[in-house]
Amino acid sequence: MRIDKPAQLTKLRKELVAVEKKHTKKIMICCGPGCLANGAAKIVEEFRKVLKKKHIRGFKIEALKETGCHGFCERGPLVIIEPRGTFYTKVKPKDVEEIINESIRKDETVERLLYDDPSNGHKIERYNDIPFYSHQQRIALRNLGHIDQYKIEDYIVADGYNALVKALTKMKPDEIIAEVTTSGLRGRGGAGFSTGRKWATCAKAEDTPHYVICNGDEGDPGAFMDRSIMEGDPHSVLEGMIIAAYAVGAHEGYIYVREEYPLAIENLKLAIHQATEYGFLGENILGSGFSLTLNVSRGGGAFVCGESSALMKSVAGEVGEPRAKYVRSVLKGFHDKPTVLNNVETYANIPVIIDKGGEWFAGIGTPGSSGTKAFSLVGKVRNTGLIEVPMGTKLREIIYDIGGGILDNRPFKAVQTGGPSGGCLPEEKLDLPVDFDTLTEAYSMMGSGGMIVMDDHTCVVDLAKYFLAFLVEESCGKCVPCREGLFQLHAMVKKISEGQGIEEDIEKMEKLSDVIIKSSLCGLGKSGPNPFLSTVRYFRDEYLAHIRDKKCPAKVCRELIRFDIIADKCDGCTACLSACAFDAITGKKNEVHVIDQDKCTKCGACEAVCTRNAIEVS
Amino acid sequence: MVHLTINGQVVQANDGEMLLDVIKRMGIDIPAICQHDAVEPFGSCRLCTVEITKADWDGWKNYVTSCLYPVADGLIVNTHSETVNEIRKTLLDLYLARHPNSLFVRKLAAEHGVTKTSYEEIPDGDDCILCGLCTRICERMGFSAISTVGRGHSKEVAPPLKEAPPDCVGCLACAQCCPTGHIKFSEEGASRSIWGKQFEKIACSKCGKLTITKEFADSLSETRNIPREYFDVCDDCRRKEIALTMGRLAQWSREEETV
Numbered sequence: 041m042r043i044d045k046p047a048q049l050t051k052l053r054k055e056l057v058a059v060e061k062k063h064t065k066k067i068m069i070c071c072g073p074g075c076l077a078n079g080a081a082k083i084v085e086e087f088r089k090v091l092k093k094k095h096i097r098g099f100k101i102e103a104l105k106e107t108g109c110h111g112f113c114e115r116g117p118l119v120i121i122e123p124r125g126t127f128y129t130k131v132k133p134k135d136v137e138e139i140i141n142e143s144i145r146k147d148e149t150v151e152r153l154l155y156d157d158p159s160n161g162h163k164i165e166r167y168n169d170i171p172f173y174s175h176q177q178r179i180a181l182r183n184l185g186h187i188d189q190y191k192i193e194d195y196i197v198a199d200g201y202n203a204l205v206k207a208l209t210k211m212k213p214d215e216i217i218a219e220v221t222t223s224g225l226r227g228r229g230g231a232g233f234s235t236g237r238k239w240a241t242c243a244k245a246e247d248t249p250h251y252v253i254c255n256g257d258e259g260d261p262g263a264f265m266d267r268s269i270m271e272g273d274p275h276s277v278l279e280g281m282i283i284a285a286y287a288v289g290a291h292e293g294y295i296y297v298r299e300e301y302p303l304a305i306e307n308l309k310l311a312i313h314q315a316t317e318y319g320f321l322g323e324n325i326l327g328s329g330f331s332l333t334l335n336v337s338r339g340g341g342a343f344v345c346g347e348s349s350a351l352m353k354s355v356a357g358e359v360g361e362p363r364a365k366y367v368r369s370v371l372k373g374f375h376d377k378p379t380v381l382n383n384v385e386t387y388a389n390i391p392v393i394i395d396k397g398g399e400w401f402a403g404i405g406t407p408g409s410s411g412t413k414a415f416s417l418v419g420k421v422r423n424t425g426l427i428e429v430p431m432g433t434k435l436r437e438i439i440y441d442i443g444g445g446i447l448d449n450r451p452f453k454a455v456q457t458g459g460p461s462g463g464c465l466p467e468e469k470l471d472l473p474v475d476f477d478t479l480t481e482a483y484s485m486m487g488s489g490g491m492i493v494m495d496d497h498t499c500v501v502d503l504a505k506y507f508l509a510f511l512v513e514e515s516c517g518k519c520v521p522c523r524e525g526l527f528q529l530h531a532m533v534k535k536i537s538e539g540q541g542i543e544e545d546i547e548k549m550e551k552l553s554d555v556i557i558k559s560s561l562c563g564l565g566k567s568g569p570n571p572f573l574s575t576v577r578y579f580r581d582e583y584l585a586h587i588r589d590k591k592c593p594a595k596v597c598r599e600l601i602r603f604d605i606i607a608d609k610c611d612g613c614t615a616c617l618s619a620c621a622f623d624a625i626t627g628k629k630n631e632v633h634v635i636d637q638d639k640c641t642k643c644g645a646c647e648a649v650c651t652r653n654a655i656e657v658s
Numbered sequence: 659m660v661h662l663t664i665n666g667q668v669v670q671a672n673d674g675e676m677l678l679d680v681i682k683r684m685g686i687d688i689p690a691i692c693q694h695d696a697v698e699p700f701g702s703c704r705l706c707t708v709e710i711t712k713a714d715w716d717g718w719k720n721y722v723t724s725c726l727y728p729v730a731d732g733l734i735v736n737t738h739s740e741t742v743n744e745i746r747k748t749l750l751d752l753y754l755a756r757h758p759n760s761l762f763v764r765k766l767a768a769e770h771g772v773t774k775t776s777y778e779e780i781p782d783g784d785d786c787i788l789c790g791l792c793t794r795i796c797e798r799m800g801f802s803a804i805s806t807v808g809r810g811h812s813k814e815v816a817p818p819l820k821e822a823p824p825d826c827v828g829c830l831a832c833a834q835c836c837p838t839g840h841i842k843f844s845e846e847g848a849s850r851s852i853w854g855k856q857f858e859k860i861a862c863s864k865c866g867k868l869t870i871t872k873e874f875a876d877s878l879s880e881t882r883n884i885p886r887e888y889f890d891v892c893d894d895c896r897r898k899e900i901a902l903t904m905g906r907l908a909q910w911s912r913e914e915e916t917v
Contacts, residue, residue: 517813524752
């Protein structure tokens with residue numbers, strides 16, 4: 041069915057809402073990346089099987105929905121029964137029948153599958169009452185977990201494409217741009233450039249044609265915000281892009297998605313197909329005379345292709361290498377034409393801004409950074425997952441209230457924000473209100489929203505080594521400071537982690553970092569030394585311990601630690617002996633075992649299997 | 659026309675020109691080893707980095723590659739500030755660590771006071787400095803027979819699949835513009851070998867002198883719409899032929915006048 045007039049959409053929405061209302065209960069199964077990895081597909085299958093077999097009066101199979109990421113990945117697979125919001129965690133296929141019996145047939149709950157608050161052990165039934173959710177405010181992630189990710193009808197029921205109608209029928213392009221500028225929205229991809237200003241520059245550019253591109257090349261290790269949006273709510277991205285294209289006068293657009301996200305590619309293509317059928321895309325959209333085609337462009341998974349100029353080259357089919365941007369890509373971008381490039385999350389915010397107004401959006405967050413920001417909260421926190429909070433929320437709130445604190449009540453050490461080229465913030469920065477500017481002032485950055493929490497078992501030298509190795513590997517290799525400079529920086533950090541460093545190295549590395557920052561061609565190189573700089577700024581003592589005392593305080597760096605078996609504690613169970621892949625452990629059953637230091641590779645396998653805590657790391 | 663200040667001297671420049679063009683014209687010597695007039699500026703060596711500022715930038719300075727930075731009115735440029743010299747020196751230090759055996763790199767580094775690298779040396783480092791001149795010139799010639807392969811520190815210049823490149827015509831443009839002489843080729847009689855591919859050169863039908871390769875001639879004739887026979891005669895013989903024709907014409911016109 042093609043929609044040519046706004047009234048038709050209103051009518052369609054009414055019909056669809058009526059259908060939705062008939063479902064007295066709905067089963068929402070989270071099919072986000074985390075839950076799928078934990079077997080959500082099997083749960084969906086089981087639900088379908090049992091529901092078919094049991095036939096429950098008043099329950100239609102359409103009320104079973106495969107949603108995008110609900111956020112609380114750590115407790116997945118998640119099943120939510122709406123409208124009550126009953127929140128079942130770690131569901132297994134064998135639990136399905138019981139859920140149907142208790143929650144669908146009756147109005148009961150399956151107590152053992154409910155969330156138990158780790159602070160007091162109490163069970164909490166509804167997700168809105170769980171601290172992980174109650175401290176969040178969701179705008180970009182508004183529909184995730186609440187609509188079926190494969191159905192445009194569900195998006196329409198959730199007021200989807202309302203903003204598009206408003207934009208195309210009631211607003212002029214410059215009014216849209218003014219609204220976005222008022223909202224104060226800044227690019228969610230990392231740099232935080234004003235979206236309204238970017239659009240205005242492109243709209244004014246005389247050269248034609250104009251293009252819109254969506255950056256879905258989320259490459260930071262541990263980040264999955266954009267992935268979740270593209271998979272779970274692809275229409276919000278499309279709607280944002282269509283509005284952007286109308287505002288800047290573009291008739292062709294691309295969504296650049298990394299090859300590693302096959303489901304995102306599939307769902308976006310499906311969404312484009314559905315939107316075209318309904319007339320939200322293609323020729324003469326909603327009878328307005330405005331036309332736009334959108335295509336999905338698949339990237340090969342090179343980190344550097346998240347950089348705007350490299351991305352545009354990659355979309356055009358060339359090698360993904362950045363170019364100097366002394367002329368900005370908004371004026372000379374894709375095919376050297378004016379191009380608006382925004383990140384997935386930025387586009388997902390647009391429909392809400394148009395719907396509710398820029399003033400409303402600007403009222404959320406901080407004066408310099410309005411709105412909310414999605415983060416993927418990972419690492420050593422209790423509640424890992426996908427979250428969205430107003431800008432200005434304190435790190436402590438994110439890590440302790442939403443994240444539930446550090447695993448096993450260990451001490452907090454640092455949090456890495458902004459991906460590999462972001463920074464590492466220590467405990468004294470926990471009360472920092474998170475926004476674009478405060479993070480930059482604290483020598484870190486917002487980046488696209490990865491947040492990795494670390495406890496005292498993390499060695500910052502090892503961390504810097506890991507991220508630098510990642511950047512050396514992902515550097516495109518075009519310019520010398522990034523290609524050779526980061527390589528040398530990594531080599532020096534590695535030397536320190538092996539106890540081979542000297543104190544002068546730190547100063548030398550700081551100088552080299554300064555040259556890399558000043559002389560690299562693109563953002564990857566310019567921010568490349570950050571893993572070293574931010575850790576050495578806040579944890580210089582730890583570097584010095586590696587250099588002066590040849591000790592790794594966190595007991596991580598293999599060259600500086602040794603594993604021993606404490607004779608008093610060892611009961612000779614032979615578990616460690618069988619776990620050691622290098623035959624470094626000897627001993628007879630029921631007798632004390634010994635580690636041969638020459639053979640030991642310090643992999644830690646023995647420590648992991650020992651139930652007596654008899655393995656000592658020093 | 660714009661006016662800018664370079665090392666304290668006010669100079670004029672044309673709109674659209676790059677800083678490096680003006681700097682060179684003034685006779686100021688700064689290294690720029692990935693730059694070549696035959697191809698677009700690229701910005702990979704970073705050695706032509708200069709310091710720029712403007713009167714109204716409140717003392718803020720930026721470091722840009724002059725090969726890619728367009729001239730602008732009121733720009734104040736310093737090609738040898740302390741920081742710029744430090745950047746250049748560090749870059750050459752890094753080059754030297756990667757290519758300790760390259761005479762070209764050693765000479766250039768020594769000119770800037772770096773005779774020994776302070777970084778971890780790659781003892782068997784080759785001569786390819788990844789300036790990208792060869793691949794860009796090849797693309798410019800219309801062949802794109804070679805390209806850079808891989809990324810990061812293991813990036814290299816190579817033909818597709820590292821086999822004899824099917825699109826190479828043996829024109830030698832890549833080898834001619836390689837600043838370090840890394841690209842090797844051999845010539846023996848009428849045959850030429852480069853990138854593991856063998857070529858036969860054309861012998862002039864008049865004097866027998868060897869000219870370009872047959873593949874190069876075929877390609878030029880096809881893409882530039884030149885008759886293939888054009889390449890059967892060498893430039894010298896063609897010049898001789900034209901001179902003779904011109905001579906005959908002159909003789910003929912003199913005879914006409916006297917009649």
